[in-house]
Amino acid sequence: PINALQPLRLLLLGSPGSGKGTQSERLKTNFGVSHLSSGDLLRKNINQHSVIGQQAADFVAQGKLVPDNLLVSLVDRELAQVGGGNWLLDGFPRTVKQAQALDKTLDRLMQPLNLVINLEVPEEVILGRIMDRWVHIPSGRVYNLSYNPPRVHGLDDITGEPLSKRPDDCPDVFRVRMQQHKVMADPLLNHYSKVAITVQGNTSDEIYPQIEREIVNRLGLLPGAHTTST
Ligand code: ATP
Numbered sequence: 001p002i003n004a005l006q007p008l009r010l011l012l013l014g015s016p017g018s019g020k021g022t023q024s025e026r027l028k029t030n031f032g033v034s035h036l037s038s039g040d041l042l043r044k045n046i047n048q049h050s051v052i053g054q055q056a057a058d059f060v061a062q063g064k065l066v067p068d069n070l071l072v073s074l075v076d077r078e079l080a081q082v083g084g085g086n087w088l089l090d091g092f093p094r095t096v097k098q099a100q101a102l103d104k105t106l107d108r109l110m111q112p113l114n115l116v117i118n119l120e121v122p123e124e125v126i127l128g129r130i131m132d133r134w135v136h137i138p139s140g141r142v143y144n145l146s147y148n149p150p151r152v153h154g155l156d157d158i159t160g161e162p163l164s165k166r167p168d169d170c171p172d173v174f175r176v177r178m179q180q181h182k183v184m185a186d187p188l189l190n191h192y193s194k195v196a197i198t199v200q201g202n203t204s205d206e207i208y209p210q211i212e213r214e215i216v217n218r219l220g221l222l223p224g225a226h227t228t229s230t
């Protein structure tokens with residue numbers, strides 16, 4: 001059963017490859033939360049050659065941050081669609097400017113954040129993960145050939161569609177993404193210093209129970225099986 005006294009409005013922060021997508025999948029299953037991932041949204045737009053996709057493609061390919069205004073309007077649109085339910089944001093905000101814009105949007109929607117979780121995974125663990133990572137672009141589901149392989153090699157478990165390698169998951173571009181992250185991480189954490197907590201571990205299996213505990217203890221939500229459309 002779920003005791004929805006307070007809907008979940010969660011930000012997941014953390015370096016590239018820290019497992020935000022994996023944790024989001026689990027939270028979606030256990031708390032029925034809508035998962036809004038800026039990276040997944042951008043990749044979908046790039047694949048579909050939408051206007052936003054065309055504007056973002058070069059930045060994403062090079063591992064650079066896409067301009068704030070583009071992200072802000074993309075995420076605003078998604079949040080408006082989610083309505084009053086539980087949601088979590090993964091990969092947004094990435095800059096203090098984006099965080100300030102999000103504050104305004106959430107004020108307007110009267111949906112205050114109630115949890116910010118910062119994932120901390122050692123950098124030497126992350127590079128290995130990234131090289132083994134495959135994704136199902138339409139859904140954002142992530143697989144790892146060594147510890148979370150798809151049931152059928154190269155295919156998404158749910159849809160059976162082909163998996164792809166993210167072009168920015170190569171060592172050179174990954175280095176740029178990590179660099180970008182390091183510049184922005186502290187200012188962003190400072191922005192949320194009053195609500196943010198940090199969880200650490202080498203694996204997503206180590207980290208997930210810590211996240212769940214925070215949600216249960218702070219918000220009184222109870223995990224259970226859920227299915228949602230996003
Ligand atoms: P991971 O998916 O492993 O956590 P990541 O956080 O680097 O890695 P995504 O969040 O998928 O990857 O983002 C991929 C790319 O999309 C980024 O390198 C950047 O170009 C762009 N991007 C995503 N979110 C934002 C954002 N909030 N602001 C600016 N650019 C963004």
Ligand code: MG
Nearest residue numbers: 020021039091
């Ligand atoms: Mg991601």
